[in-house]
Amino acid sequence: MRPILCVPSARRAFYALNKCEVANQWSENPRLRFTFCSRRYASMDNHLLTLSNINENVKRMEYAVRGPLVIRAAQLEKELKSGKQLPFNEVIRANIGDCHAMNQQPLTYMRQVLAACTDTRLLENSEYPSDVKEKVKLLLSYCGGGSVGAYSDSTGVEIIRRHCAEYIERRDGIPSDYQNIVLTTGASEAVRAVLALINSTATDPLPTGVLIPIPQYPLYTATLAEYGMAAINYYLDESNQWALQMDELQRSINEAKGKCNPKALVVINPGNPTGSVLSLENIKNIIKFAKKENLMIIADEVYQHNIYAEGAKFYSFKKVMHEMGEKIELASMMSASKGYMGECGLRGGYCEFINLDADVKAMFFKMLSARLCSSILGQIAMDCVVRPPLPGEPSFEQHEKEKAEVLRSLKERAKLVADTFNSIPGMKSNVVAGAMYAFPELKLPEKAVQAAKEAKQAPDFFYAMNLLETTGICVVPGSGFGQIPGTYHFRTTILPQPENLQRMMDKLKKFHLDFMEKYK
């Protein structure tokens, strides 16, 4: 079947003739092909909107973290609830970095601030500490009518933007201007907005290209597909703890030139799905490369609090660039959804721009204005992260204790997961140095690959679906993140609580050995 290309028709023939790898990348995904095969001509009734006339870009996009495996996991959960007998009695959702869903407890301070901002009568509640009440009063004094129910500026509540800037200054030891910071609906909205801003696909002779790591967090490929942009894949070096190799970066951009117009380089550090943490040296080289190739850097730094491995340290791209004396356009994203707080459902995030042209920044802010603003309570969650209780304040000790306990436990779980995978024949994992994920390699027997082909599934999808049906464990196959063709992986979070994680690892090991035996 012919892959479906998503480029304006004037360029379509060009790509077809040149067999452009860049634009075609997602058609390599067997699940996507399968979806189209089975559905493309299925809706021939009298609807106005059909698969043949909606946005081709939407059809092409794919977001595996919430793909068919997750839909099946939800079905299995419903079946269990309704009393159906299955080979397992619980579904373990290790597919998504959703801390609270895995029973991580919220931080007392943050939730008290949010609750009292919402119901201000709680300012009279004697159980709420004074620093919580003071923060609530301060934040509300910057909200329209003193209410979280009023819109903020599209860029966010001013005092929260200022707190973000102060946090960045403390983190990096260099100045930060709150007017370069926008508060967004999680980091995802910021990523999507920046990609929209730089996208000149509709008017340029070539589509706008963005370098993305493989494996990557599928927000990037999904959004690039939706926007008709070109993803330029560079492979991370699995044999070197997923480091970013300069010659590979160079290869990827060289091959893309003439097929698209490369404008930006995405780096995810700490890594998702890889769990890697970039070294200072590596970051320096990436900055030199971006400078040489005239690329903006999009630094997805949402896991900056999640560092576990001995000797690993988080260096922000901003700080390293500053120390090198370089001035490259940079967007750095942060979120309230990850770290030790894990408040995914509140949808708080921010993006800092560095070295952006003032007129371009004005256009970006104008673009945000039609979205009105991100959730004020999400913005307040972000505030609690960037301006936590300070030493001497009533909430300080408990907050520090809760935070430290979450990070300690995650560190323990990071080690447990990698060690377990490395103890299983036919499986191999790098150190989980940071973030919340492991991305082990699977050595699948030829017979398993064959069985997958017969089922019209990618081999790692076949493996993951079998794992789900047999054990209730839901992971995401490597093909959803990208991997070197012929290699197989899956991503699992390290988020189940310790006792559940141990049980999950035991089940997974048993499944894997049985699977290998079956297809040997």
Added chain:
Amino acid sequence: MRPILCVPSARRAFYALNKCEVANQWSENPRLRFTFCSRRYASMDNHLLTLSNINENVKRMEYAVRGPLVIRAAQLEKELKSGKQLPFNEVIRANIGDCHAMNQQPLTYMRQVLAACTDTRLLENSEYPSDVKEKVKLLLSYCGGGSVGAYSDSTGVEIIRRHCAEYIERRDGIPSDYQNIVLTTGASEAVRAVLALINSTATDPLPTGVLIPIPQYPLYTATLAEYGMAAINYYLDESNQWALQMDELQRSINEAKGKCNPKALVVINPGNPTGSVLSLENIKNIIKFAKKENLMIIADEVYQHNIYAEGAKFYSFKKVMHEMGEKIELASMMSASKGYMGECGLRGGYCEFINLDADVKAMFFKMLSARLCSSILGQIAMDCVVRPPLPGEPSFEQHEKEKAEVLRSLKERAKLVADTFNSIPGMKSNVVAGAMYAFPELKLPEKAVQAAKEAKQAPDFFYAMNLLETTGICVVPGSGFGQIPGTYHFRTTILPQPENLQRMMDKLKKFHLDFMEKYK
């Protein structure tokens, strides 16, 4: 100066040759031209991203509700705060439908539910009524890990979707399937997502066209511009209470055919910025027209609770279509930001699809998945709207009282505003039958029009900027919403609290008479 067209280059020449009104519409806006004139070649430093290479669509888009007047209003507020002497001592933000910013008080029940969902220790608080606690327990039982900090499905928390469906059933007396409902970041995200779904501009020979009312809420023109789609303007009939005339609809689509590919018809009812409420007869005719012209209907029904005029009634497009026995694709949007609750900052909204092809719906849900989910607290705000306390429940009486008082006061203010405008020579307003706005016509003297031209401003922008600088009142000029060329309007909300609104009306009247005198 040549307008900047935002269509793939292959079509650009075509449009230039054909002087396509549809694609050119926003270039009629003098402020936009001004922005380009002054800025287009301003950033010739060594930035990678400049106005000449970012997304042309982003440059074209404009969202007047947050435009230059509002930026100036914020500056003036800061100047007042810093002690500067101005001709007024307060800025009145009548530019945006932001109820709480205008000191509308939040509903007790809703805020208690939100607070206790956030800090579950409040389930032990003796001041919180039992129905609040029961709702909190029910909602959290549907959240991952029982926490508002977990992601929901991309479509939203199941029980809240079910409550939305029940609300729609009660409203219309016809069935609603929760699986056709998605919870979104306000109604805006739903509008943007539906427009993205139907946009086949990138692959069709002609851009995708959408019929929008003029005047309109600028979310539509802004989003269509950002997506490179074509807005097909139909003018509402000001002399008939802003009714939607069939011959005008027909004219607009006839003129657009061959220049774009019309796919959808947007109707805003009750109207923004017009404050009108469509009659049953009018809605029936619109549905017949959409049927005849093969258009999907996008029904922006976020003001469905805001009906004030004697004899006016809200009819949902879904209900009317059902009663006519028609089956057209329909998307209906609702929000927690408007109505009597006005919780704009919480960003809760929903969209119901009717008659959508199942495969297309699946694609829409897939598209939403990369955005993860809307704010859980925003979803819960929506829940409190669609499933308020019932008779007999402890919170019922207070809730009904608070709700009735907000709606009663809005009704009074709607009348005050329209009556005042109609008492001023050179100003004329239709009845504010619903929503939260008046859109009076201004008869500007020729000298004022001339003075505006000399200032390189649209006449109504000139008027509104003078109003702001003289009185501190911030309204939005009609050119931001669209109007028949040569006519002038502004939009004001009716949201300032009664005593402030009276003061604002007095100031506005005095300003207007002085302005007319000055330029007579």
